[in-house]
Amino acid sequence: MEAGKLIIFTGPSGVGKGTLLRKLLTQHPELVLSTSVTTRPPRPGEINGIDYYFVNVEKFQQMVADDELLEWAEFAGNYYGTPRLQVEDLISQGKWVILEIELEGARQIRRTFPQALQFFILPPSLRELEQRIRHRGTESEEAIAKRLRRAQEEINAANEFDIQIVNDDLEKAFANLEAALFVPC
Template sequence: MLKSEEGKLIILSGPSAVGKGTVITALMDEYQDISYSVSVTTRQPRVDEEDGVDYFFVSETEFKEMIDNDEFIEWAKVHENYYGTPKKCVEDTLASGQDVILEIDIQGAAQVKKSYQQGVFIFLAPPSLEELEARIQKRGTDSQKAIEVRMENATEEMERAENYDYIVVNDEVEEAVEKVKSVIIAERCKVD
């Protein structure tokens, strides 16, 4: 099948605990020609997270040096921590013809849209804000104050979902994965 020489940049955003990581893991299990872009963050790793696999964990000083050196496609301060997408790795992977998927917040997606208008922007939404709060509580990794901040951010994020090319509701993970796969397949078939 004909494939464009450059890979597609796929951006997946959505509120905290909506299931972005779960959807991406399922996609990565099925597609070998999608590369996951590992983000850089200043937040502390969770118990099950591994440096260089889930995130590159750095100090705030290191992160700010990377900003000064223009090493990010996008970066933002979210939930009191910095997050960013390393530029060189993404651009090299796209140039090799492989698709790259970014799991980033709405601030970062807005930055990416300015530089990569050809990107595919997908917003993963919860079935309801009540369900989202239950998922955050179930995760058991956040204080009550952190949950309140995440819920405030989720409300704002939901209002800005209209800035995306596609919205997929993650009610049932398998259905959400199928819808995201359909978007990717359609975008790969699109005539430029």
């Protein structure tokens, strides 16, 4: 059986991680996207166990205390984490498991799972990232400013990752992602 692999996918909000991941999973259905646990309420159309595992704060804290999470972090007032058992089981089955996580979670994974392959997705510029966030039309000026401050902190940490990909052109970024994952060194 082929060895499983843990793949970390990180980058600032609005950089296009989700778009790249959807394309990657469509083109390579053998890859598995890990389902995170969160304390935030479900959005319309989200399904428990598919989009996220939705739990209350007390349950989440118990999972942390019981070491049931590979990583966890607080973001925008809610907690998010990766279920340890699910990921370890998939990897032991030879699956390549992708985690789409925040910077702090990626740093935790690096300490507990150093063999993980870590990607950081970068915007072409902070100005372009701001335009993408504004184009969504879902955030207040205060929220945009907060996201941009956080994005700058995250971008400053990009060199901590094995591979950095600039998402300036979706097809080019996707080709670079595929090459890094599937082309032998």
